Amino acid sequence: MPLPAVLLSAKRMSAHQFVALTLANLRMIIRDRVLHGVLGVAGVMLVLVPAFSSFSMRQSQEVAISLSLSAISLVLMVLTLLLGTSSIWRDIERRYTASIMTLPVSRVIYLLGKFAAMALFLLICAVILTAAGSLVVLLAATQYPSDLPISWGTIALAVLADLVKYLLLGGIAILLSTVSTSFFLPFFGTLAIYLAGSASQEVFEYVSGQFGQEIPALSLAAIKGTYYLLPNFAAFNFKVHAVYALQVQPGSVVFACIYAATYTGLLLILAAWSFNRRAL
Template sequence: MLFFYLKIYLKQRFLVGYLGFVSLCLLGVPLLSRFSMRQVQELAVTMSLACLSVSGLLLAILLGAFSLWHDVDRRYVLCYLSLPVQRRVYVRSRFGASAIVLTAFLLIVGIVASLVIPIASSFYPSERAFVWSTWLLAMVLIWLKSLLILALSLMLSSVATSFFFPFCVSLAVYLAGGVTQQAHDYLHGSYGAQFSFALRWCVDLFYYVLPNFSLFDLTPQTVYSLTVDYGDQFMSIGYGMTYTFFLLWAAVAVFDRREIS
């Protein structure tokens, strides 16, 4: 079923149009980065990483939220499940096909961004040497973050009866998961004593339950060529893979028990 869903995705004109739009935005980075008088390279890297992260986020949410909900809403899932295919195989095939499409998309966009940065840097060479190994690691972390979001939206889609529920909740979890680390550190710092115990308990709950997306952010290190602690980054990679597998397991478990009529 994996190749069957891949063929379906390849026929989607939306993916081609979306890829073209994101690539066109990246091609405008050298022009926009020239508005910075002395930090052309830094601004180009920042915009490229932001474009990669946002485009991967939106595509992951759309693929995860639309896939299961569309099949259930149109009753296509009844035809698929009438075949000698288990539900868990169906969900894993959906995730696998979506993950391959998402990976191919980020790979192409990442190549375009890698070509754009040297062009922008040639206008006003930076005093800092650009570290390509950090750039590649940043792209890997963006890819893992997008896979985690894909698994989250797929899990929510396995219980949803509308498209907007997994889409909105996935977006809200992403926004909340990006600030829980800062909120946790602030409340447990020297200024945290002035806040109530209930507020700190709620923040701690969100900190430990929601995925910590700040672990996948290497923007400062990539932009300013700072030293990277590869031990911490390998832990972030393991954290992302573990969380993704857990969400995929939850999606399979929930959809396996869902009543479909």
């Protein structure tokens, strides 16, 4: 059944507002000098990779790939933290949100525009850093021939998985930003969740083994409950596969994508709900 003309027009207007807000936010992000500094540091880190990998006795190429991927991951994490944790609360504090809200823009569109701009910026950075990292890996690989081929597809997959992971982390940062009035809760809260989410799989496997039999049932249930509640960032780690050209199971990629989509979707819905209830 066709939608009434008024509803169609409203939908088109929302989409237009969303794109306009996303592009406006992206322009603001690109102009941020702190982020230029972070990307500069990333460039220096990548330039140093061939020098560090030359210290390896038997796997210069593998070390170059692992250092490049780690540098890219670290930079994306810092960018996510800086962008996500300084978004909503700071805009409110600077009265930027209040002026935007005078326009016929819903709070949900405003919040989604912030998230989409962050996602676009992270995507642009990931593409640039992957291109730079690939050059560095090619250079380092000439230093000592490896038994293994360079698996460019898996390297791209590893970076893409990192990007998806940091979008999820960005969702957490934005959620915490909507309830906070300062920098501390979003920044340290997101950082703590990142560290816990990166370690949760190891801890879960540890307590699921013999060690778990010595833990009281209540503590074990609390640990397992926390494990399921926290984002599991281990699902997005394909670095070993990329470094050692191992085959990736397609199921692992599909599960990681669906997991990220559902978790990030839930976070954004919660953030929109929280932001809608917030007094400006």
